[in-house]
Amino acid sequence: MTRDEAETAALIERLVGSVADGEDQAVEAALRPKDLNEFIGQEKVREQLDLVLRAARARGATADHVLLSGAPGLGKTTLSMIIAAEMEAPLRITSGPAIQHAGDLTAILSSLQEGEVLFLDEIHRMSRPAEEMLYMAMEDFRVDVIVGKGPGATAIPLELPPFTLVGATVRAGLLPPPLRDRFGFTGHMEFYEPAELERVVHRSARLLEVETTSEGAAEVAGRSRGTPRIANRLLRRVRDYAQVKADGRITREIAEAALAVYEVDARGLDRLDRAVLGALLKLFGGGPVGLSTLAVAVGEERETVAEVAEPFLVREGLLARTPRGRVAMPAAWEHFGLVPPRQGGPAGGREGPH
Numbered sequence: 001m002t003r004d005e006a007e008t009a010a011l012i013e014r015l016v017g018s019v020a021d022g023e024d025q026a027v028e029a030a031l032r033p034k035d036l037n038e039f040i041g042q043e044k045v046r047e048q049l050d051l052v053l054r055a056a057r058a059r060g061a062t063a064d065h066v067l068l069s070g071a072p073g074l075g076k077t078t079l080s081m082i083i084a085a086e087m088e089a090p091l092r093i094t095s096g097p098a099i100q101h102a103g104d105l106t107a108i109l110s111s112l113q114e115g116e117v118l119f120l121d122e123i124h125r126m127s128r129p130a131e132e133m134l135y136m137a138m139e140d141f142r143v144d145v146i147v148g149k150g151p152g153a154t155a156i157p158l159e160l161p162p163f164t165l166v167g168a169t170v171r172a173g174l175l176p177p178p179l180r181d182r183f184g185f186t187g188h189m190e191f192y193e194p195a196e197l198e199r200v201v202h203r204s205a206r207l208l209e210v211e212t213t214s215e216g217a218a219e220v221a222g223r224s225r226g227t228p229r230i231a232n233r234l235l236r237r238v239r240d241y242a243q244v245k246a247d248g249r250i251t252r253e254i255a256e257a258a259l260a261v262y263e264v265d266a267r268g269l270d271r272l273d274r275a276v277l278g279a280l281l282k283l284f285g286g287g288p289v290g291l292s293t294l295a296v297a298v299g300e301e302r303e304t305v306a307e308v309a310e311p312f313l314v315r316e317g318l319l320a321r322t323p324r325g326r327v328a329m330p331a332a333w334e335h336f337g338l339v340p341p342r343q344g345g346p347a348g349g350r351e352g353p354h
């Protein structure tokens with residue numbers, strides 16, 4: 001990873017909160033659904049996976065390798081744990097970046113028990129030699145252990161017990177086709193619908209023993225960017241606010257007031273998103289404007305704007321990336337209560353009626 005990539009990754013982590021602090025991590029673990037029935041939403045993936053696992057169980061066999069693709073915080077790690085639980089198999093967790101040498105992978109593979117589930121997070125970030133070794137392990141349950149160095153080196157084949165590899169990646173397209181093709185099943189995780197996120201919030205609130213009205217839960221869900229991890233995090237912050245400022249109960253008013261404190265607006269936009277969109281609208285008349293100019297205007301790195309703020313803004317139909325630069329969509333003007341300038345008219349929006 002280059003420095004820029006590392007910084008961007010760190011920023012994304014901060015935003016989605018993959019790296020939670022100690023307390024948050026413990027809470028996150030406590031909130032994880034334990035089986036497929038408890039897992040909310042993702043109907044397609046759940047149905048498909050249910051068939052794969054049931055069939056394997058009925059045959060008394062080890063389940064086929066599973067690839068899970070989807071944005072951070074949608075439940076890939078949770079699903080890998082569920083797969084192991086449903087198969088009543090032990091689970092080993094590792095990640096692509098942790099495997100730098102083929103030897104690291106040999107060590108893990110050769111210590112697997114029969115039927116074990118090996119979860120390989122960020123599988124697209126594995127080194128090339130490790131990846132090639134994985135091909136053989138997945139297909140033939142065999143690895144070549146290299147003994148010695150140089151011309152005298154020999155490859156000793158080592159049989160592996162059957163195991164289930166569960167790979168996770170943000171996009172299946174990031175994997176080289178030979179690797180992708182070795183998975184028996186690929187589950188594409190989608191962003192969650194508001195109603196599904198509401199169920200996530202209700203479930204988590206029950207586990208955290210916080211009283212929540214339907215409107216309160218809907219308010220938290222609506223600002224969670226289609227992502228359960230964000231829903232759980234916002235719920236915890238709203239709970240804090242409700243405890244300190246009110247009687248502990250989460251109503252719509254409490255959720256609104258709490259999320260205003262944390263600068264998460266009605267659509268789930270945070271401070272950075274609003275800065276980017278605000279600059280695009282107010283300084284550049286809605287664009288088009290180049291990424292670098294926009295980044296300078298908000299005092300951020302290009303990568304931060306392009307990879308942290310923009311994906312959500314594009315997904316929400318607020319911003320478009322065009323060959324001529326970034327352009328604000330009509331919904332963006334509306335969200336800021338501004339009226340877009342007329343075509344060919346002077347740049348810059350006027351304050352709207354509200």
Ligand SMILES: Nc1ncnc2c1ncn2[C@@H]1O[C@H](COP(=O)(O)OP(=O)(O)OP(=O)(O)O)[C@@H](O)[C@H]1O
Nearest residue numbers: 018028031032040072073074075076077078228229
């Ligand atoms: N379908 C779901 N139902 C209820 N809670 C969920 C669901 N999916 C995820 N969660 C909750 O969201 C949190 C994040 O899920 P998880 O860690 O599995 O995401 P992930 O896709 O592995 O993210 P990353 O890519 O960052 O590793 C967990 O605490 C879990 O409780």
Ligand SMILES: [Mg+2]
Nearest residue numbers: 076077078121
């Ligand atoms: Mg994960």
